[in-house]
Amino acid sequence: MDLFDRFDLLPALIVYKNAPFQNWGLVVDYTPQYTCIPNSIGGVQRIVKYARDNDMSVRCAGFRHSWAPIFGRHGQITISLLSLAEATKIPNFTALSKILPEWLLHKNELQTLEVVSGTPRVKGNVLVRIGASTTNEQLRRWCVKNNKYSYPLNVIMVEMTIGGTNAPICHGAGRRHETLSDLVRRVEYVDCNGKLQVVDDPRLLRAAAGCFGLMGVVTHLTLEFEPMSYALMKPEKIPVLRAIPPPDDMRDDEIPPALRLQDWTPEQRAADIAKFEEVATNGFYTEWFWFPYSDLCWVNCWDTTDNPSGTEDYPSNVQTFFMFISQFTMNVLQNATVLNELIKTLHLDEAAVTLISRAAMFALPAWEEPVKTYLPDALHFQRGIQNVRVLDVEVEIPLQPSETNPTKPDYAVVRRAWWDAILSCYAHSSKGCPQRMPLEMRIMGGSDIVMAPQKGNKLGTCAIEVLTLEAARDMWVPYAEEVIGKWLSYRDREGKRINTKPHWAKQWNGINVDGKPWVEKMKHKDYRLEKEEFKGLLAEIGKKHGWTLKDLKKRFSNDFFDAFYFDDI
Template sequence: MATTQSKAAYEQTTDELLGQIVKTLDGSEKYRQHLPGLRELLQDYLDDEVELYDVEFHRRMLRVFRDAPKDDTYQKMLGDMEGDEKTRVEKFVADDDKASPEELGKGFEKRFSLGVREHLKAMLEKDAVVVSSSGPVHVAGLSNDELEKKDKILHRFVHGLAGVFSCFGSRVDEAIFKDEVFVYRELEFENWGLNIKSMPAFTCIPSTVAGVRRIVKYAKKTGLGVRCSGFRHSWAPVFGRNGHVMISLLGLHEATKIPNTTAWSFLPQDEPTELESIDVVGPAETKGNTLVRVGVSATNERLRRWCNDNKKYTLPLNVIMVEMTIGGTNGPICHGSGRAHPTLSDLVRKVEYVDANGEFRVVDKPEHLNAASGCFGLLGVITHLTLELSPMTYALIAPAKIPTIRAIPPPPDMREEDIPPALRLKTPLTEEEKREDQKRFEKSAMSDFYCEWFWFPLSDMCWVNCWNDTTDPLGVEDYPTPGAIFFNFIAQFTMNVLQFAPALGEIIDLLDANEIVTVLIARAALIALPNKPVKTYLPEALHFQRGIQNVRVLNMEVEMPLAPSKADPKVPDWAIVQRAWWDAILTCYRHIDTCPQRMPLEMRIMGGSDVIMAPQRGNSLGTCSVEILTLQSRKEEWVPYAQEILDKWLSYRDHAGNKLKTRPHWAKQWQEFKADGKPWAEKLRSEDYKEEIVEFREALAKIGKEHGWKLDDLKERFSNDFLDWFYFEGASAATLRK
């Protein structure tokens, strides 16, 4: 049942809600003392006569919590940072010497390295063992001082690593000496979203193909399975099971530590290992395009820098995050934006992998690549991908903050009274304005090189990021600047403080309104997003926001086929897309009492796919990729809320009455949800992917016939509990022996 305040929130704009907080604090000396400066901050923000820019809003918001006498959230989260970044955040909040993000983004020392000695230092905190030709060498218990004293000894045995375990073989030769493989025993695995845990027998960090081969050979000899992880940025059951071998494509400090500074482009990078290499192979079949061989441990940040340095080639699409590895983004068939663009896996022209027998193999036949390029690690341990890159172009970014009702117009059949009054404009739109809004939305969705929309819960404004590219480099700028990247880091810190601060909970109790925190987060997040036009390198635009992984979220995303319109089968029915957007907004307002959704609703329009297991496969007109997110602090209420929105998204039909084949993004949350009253995974297996599963298995079997392994070998070596059930359960023994 909605409270009186929540009913008012349904009626009020974001600024009116912030004004309500000011009035509440005006009448309560006690709560002004709990959060000193909050009332003044919001009052200044709402005052048109006061210039309060994005940077100052976040600076003053953090100062509120720094000075809160009964809330130590700021101090606790500051304690999670390392020395240099902690000092700079403190300077920013204190405004020492008018500390601007531009100044604070200069002169950073490298926070960590993927090099050998840094791995060893990271291992000091765990019961870890490095195995050399002379047997296991325990490093647990060594202090940093001891490490320095033993530097020469460590240097000697590190460069003589024999692999992971001495039982790999008695013969040690020069090639083996070059392996750098680090092993942790019984180190608990946890994904980035904190919803999946397991206890591998061993966690291995190789840096060479030879090291990967030795790990797999050991696993075969001892009957263990092998699964890989990158930045661990998936909520789905795609990781390893208890008691098996986990191969981490990144050093554990990089893969597990938050806050993480991989996104800070002003920090230097180590020389790439073999598994991080990036090399031009030669021309692609498509005129003007180039084949580039990339190691799976290379992060998007490493590839971004490489593209910008050579200024010749670029991926035409990618995910926003730069922390994720190339292997991690490709394996679960991730995507970018723009109706002309397929998935990342569609750009793969060669897969190099270590098979179930520990042998190095190559897949380059198109009919095999459609399975191998998006195989969830079932094929084996992929070491390198050859991708087809496009010539470097330049993005004409022009982000805009637009009233929610105008960014993506409500569908034609939605009644005015169904739209929350908070989202209606004070002066109603004319019919001509509505037509212009519809035309602008359809044009961007139909033909823009890149198009996405963000709506933060209960916000009367949307952030619209739709743009095109050009081949003209004149006036190109690096983007975002070091100062902007540092400010991204500050904004993420603010998000974390806001979601966990108990003092805000007390104000919620006073007002009996959960939407307070939601509104503060929404406004702080929207303020931090860019709103100025810029011309920059295409990779910079694809990764426009840096460090967003420092705020852990829950995320449910679907890939919805664009259905043909009744008037013209070659043109999508955009009303369905608009319905999906607005159904999510209306559901958010229906739950205004508890506000389970604290992070944005996001939507991108993209193309289809030829990859067998891609959720976009068969979407000839394109795909609507739409998702909802929330903060970790709302996990208890998240699943039933997300299920309600998912039920809407799965119910849509085209104009002929056919149900749309809407499927989940494989890397996001789907295991917890139901479709048509049964577990979603069951529907995917028995209906949505029934034919594709058979096709996928057959394609893998054909690869195995050429490479000397069978489906049974994949099940034993590279599967997990979910993949066993999804792909292999019910298959005949004869099929698995193919």
């Protein structure tokens, strides 16, 4: 970029002209006319007023982690909640800020963290006001340092902004937990007229707390935090068959030979199923990882305690540095042209992926006794993820009621989804191995947020995803479509298709289901009623604050949202 294309308009606002935009997964790119980096509410207001006066649109981005087309428009304005170096460069050192002194960490008005007055919905909880540019790493450090309150759920990555994590309705794990947006009690945003506004009505928050930035530029979110608790982490490496046993109707000869256990008795199988279902139903945090062609599953399921005695810092500084180096090395190797060509020429794809999986499993911990650590440390147990680019598809499958007790979940569909993904991976082992990163699954709750894919899942949700390295891009989409096709095919006991939906922030654009673009199913079936309720609530907010849906379309939308929400405006 030419140095003269960067200029300072104000002390609180830096602007780049015609700076190309790419998302982290390298599947979205465009060139905004202006990329603005504000560090104050006033800076945001000036940007929006400029957009209004010049008939331009504004969209925000943080670490750019979404694979979905939710960013800005070509030739318009992009607000970067972080500096371009922090948001775009690899290696990224956010995870290593743990070992840096506090005074070295840059903070501004959009990165505030403070307990504020107000009445939480649960007695004993508190309300915490957080700037939208605050990173998960800054939030994690703040919670651990104060050791009083913590968020009960979050994504794993520390390289995410709070605004960016909340906007597309992201989630954590554990059946008692909903989405991050469900924790929001107040939204402060700059509207299409450049005015600072507030939404705190619980009914209106069902739209405002997970609105993809369509309402305006969110400057601060107030979330409800719980008293600090301590995770009793005891990760395990368990044979794949025993971690999540296959569905009852799966024949033994369908199981890949490498995964079979000769001495696995029917009694052990029944006990393993009961253990899995008990943990999935009642565990505070429940997550399973399977790396391609590994005969072990990494099980990261744990509960918490209120007793702080014996609390350890996890990961330690040394462990964090090792994670950082491991992730960055993986990214370097996947982009090594000579190495990739050698693997293809010698048909060593499966061997290479197997080595990657073994290295990943070796790096993950397994402990005989639980390690007690701060809850936010346990939620962000893996650091430096920013430094290896991947592609990722995820769906949210509603848990189905048990036939004998409809108030309890049945996990037959969950086990089927898990093993369908494993079998698909093995079926492609001689076809270039398109899946090169793990199969991951979490059991979580439902949601009250209107546009959440978990909305209405009263018994909970199976959040399941498959990932690959960015280097496997050319063969990824057909493979992803095959796996997703299986996940979307499941039916309930009445023969109706289960209402499985994609994670908004993951990769669904450009993917077909049932021979048609997935987004068509999302618009005309999955969210047909929800999107009308969503627009109705936004219109109600706008009536109070002096704007209309037409104003939102002009100021804060993009091509995708125009077609999905505003096609009748």
